[in-house]
Amino acid sequence: MWYLLIFQRFRQLLQPRRRLAIFEACLIGLVSALAAVLLKSGVGLLGAWRVQTSLLLPAWFVLPSIGLAFGFLAGWLVERVAPETSGSGIPQVKAVLARIPIALDLRVALVKLVGGILALGSGLALGREGPTVQVSAALASQLSRWFPTSPEHRRQLIAAGAGAGLAAAFNTPIAGVLFVVEELLQDFSEFTLGTAILASFIGAVVSRILGGRSLDLNLALTASKTDFFVQDIPFYLVLGVVAGLMGALFNRGIIASLTFYRRSLRFGLPARVALAGFVSGIIIALLPLAFRDNTGLREILITGEASWSIAAIAFFSQFILTLVAYGSGVPGGLFAPALTLGAALGYLVGMGEHSLLVPFGIATGLPITYALAGMGAFFTAVARVPMTGIVIVFEMTTDFNLVLPLMIGSVTSYLVAEKLAPGSLYDKLLAWNGITIEKAAPAGGIMTNLTAKDVMQQQVETLDTEMPLDEVMQAFARSHHRGFPVVEENKLVGIVTQSDLLNIRDRNLANDTPLGEIMTAAPVTVTPIHTLSNVLYLLDRYQISRLPVVDGRKLIGIITRADIIRAEADHLNCDDRTPKLRPQPSYIVYQTRSPSTGRGRLLVPVANPETAAILLQMAAAIARDRHYEIECVQVMLVSRHSSPSETQVRTAKSRRLLRNAEVLAKKWQIPLHTQIRVTHDVAQAILETINEEHIDLILMGWKGNTSTPGRIFGNVVDTIIRQASCEVVLVKLGRTTHTPLLTPNSPQAKRPATANTTQHSFNRWLVPMAGGPNSRMAIKLLPALVTLGNEPQIRLTQVFKPSELKPDMTVLEHGIRQLMGRRKLSSTVVALPVQADSVAEGVIKLVKTEGYDVVVLGASREGLLQQAIQGNIPEAIANGVESTVILVRGAINN
Structure with a gap:
């Protein structure tokens, strides 16, 4: 531009x-x-x-x-x-x-x-x-x-x-x-x-x-009417004490007003502000004419033209009107009300001193002086800024007679208010909205505030000590990482880097040499509580680029120089990974329970009515096979400016969707529980459900791609797949056909067909394999999932590079034995390798040439999932085929 x-x-x-x-x-x-x-x-x-x-x-x-x-x-x-x-x-x-x-x-x-x-x-x-x-x-x-x-x-x-x-x-x-x-x-x-x-x-x-x-303000008039006597000092102390008391009460009243509007008057913001305007209008209409103009009211008080009754009415009415208005969320400030309240309070104290001392012939300060001192005292009690409170009134009046009264009243009110209700009102307002401002960081900044646990990568791809050298070389070739931790029985025993591989080039080691002979044993590590300054020192001291994070000997993460740089950049750009916004828990607004007769629980988040039925049928197939109960959750988002537990939501559509799920579950004779959760964050609500309901497996939809920068599968799915401790099954539904979809009752005679409408086909299944726990989980799921099809066929395959003349069929043979060992499986199973330059290319080619309906992606070693996080193979496959793609990740052992 x-x-x-x-x-x-x-x-x-x-x-x-x-x-x-x-x-x-x-x-x-x-x-x-x-x-x-x-x-x-x-x-x-x-x-x-x-x-x-x-x-x-x-x-x-x-x-x-x-x-x-x-x-x-x-x-x-x-x-x-x-x-x-x-x-x-x-x-x-x-x-x-x-x-x-x-x-x-x-x-x-x-x-x-x-x-x-x-x-x-x-x-x-x-x-x-x-x-x-x-x-x-x-x-x-x-x-x-x-x-x-x-x-x-x-x-x-x-x-x-x-x-x-x-x-x-x-x-x-x-x-x-x-x-x-x-x-x-x-x-x-x-x-x-x-x-x-x-x-x-x-x-x-x-x-x-x-x-x-x-x-x-008329400065000349104000200056000529202010005065200060020694005998006034005790009364300015009284003014400070009273201002401190009322200021603390005012601050608590503001928070109480906000809470009342949010919890008791669950309207939208326009209705709340309109109600506040209506109530304020009624109250002002009942007050004297001067109260219709707030500026005019303050002028009456600080020019000494008000009676004690007007000042008293001004204080109490302004106190109530401010609470009524501010609690609604109206865009308005508290400076002017605080000054008006202080002026009225000071005016009353000044008139009280006058009535006490004048009958005894003792000279007293005029009420206008007390009114102006009261402005500074009450403002200080509310905002907790004594210097600003003193100076703001002095600058408005330019009257040096006010300096000592302002100092006495403001300092006293500050001490009293801070004793009764410590902290600034603005900090309390932020805390009420779930925002905590931490005290100023020490000189080291985030380098001394953040720890390795705050910044480390929790999902770590590791290698085994018995892994042969040729597989180690392949692992480096497939990954952008320059080093891998080496574990044995979940304990860190070493680390292998590209430098280690370069150092053994002249040793002429055999391809089957175990990794334990070439790794660096007893690597330098850090604990979760090490600060970033300590981590950076060790990285620089030993001239390395990564450090394993261990708890005892258990590997819990890894931290690199890039992680520290990213944390510093996030901090400078106000995008900290550890936000100061305290996340509010999700809130259940609707719930149904069935008899708990299952051996475990399967969670199905539903959002799209068009895909909910097929996801539930897949969940039912797994639940029937494993004797699980199904937990069906619908998540509703609300604004981060409102509390999930206090926000009114319309649940009619959500309850209708969940009732449809109950009808299907009753037909399948599977226990199904439902709930609707209100939340600020969908992923957080799902994770809370997993923990609260002791979920064993979650099955959820997946778009197959994401446009979110820095995300692999999307905001919600990324969080679930990284943090959920249970088994995770992601489903990207593919093309549709007019073949009737059958319910998950395994025997054909018990499968009543649905109407002959557009449905997904589940007859030809392709399962790429490379060994590892996630591949085995995919195999375990197949007998249940293939019941969705009619005479299903399964092909297990492994992708080999064209340079490999004789592919190793061990993994495929093990997969066939595992499948055929399932008594309920009545499908045709074949195992054939395929040659391609990459996993994604090989799978996509197979699907397009042989017409597979479903691709089930397990994992290679630590997983195809880990490759996905680095190269996003599932997204490449999901975008390259029109078939249904199912991504499987095993449970995480904490």
């Missing part, structure tokens, strides 16, 4: 990095100010129209109606376009700065801007400062994508944008900088301070020029 070329030219002109940072900070400050002014103007215009309309028409009708309508629009926009904009926005920015992958871009900025105008202008008692921070941070994030440098540079620009947003919203540049270093980034480096100061300064100046003061 043409604008990208312009950006590249700009970037070239703005080198070096410091010059680019200055330009970016200036640009961030400018756009943040424009966004702040636009949000302020939009909220002001809509709010003025709302107040004016409530004066012309009955307020009891106008205010709830406007809150309902505009609240619904704001909620709909957030839910449909950018769910990340729900709430204040500051927790999301803090999470992004902690390298948690949450969207923060131009889309987020626009939705937050429009949603904030609609929600706040409709009368919901929240502030625009939090949204301004998120909008500005999102714009800075988008700018960092247009001028890419490094992930760390991007973080600092986002922090500068957040500071500029706060500075523009309150016209407080110093407070913007302090908020960045005290709450968001906690970084006092020169670069962070420089960009934050410049962006905040420009944001505040431009905002002041374009939009005026955020709270419309």
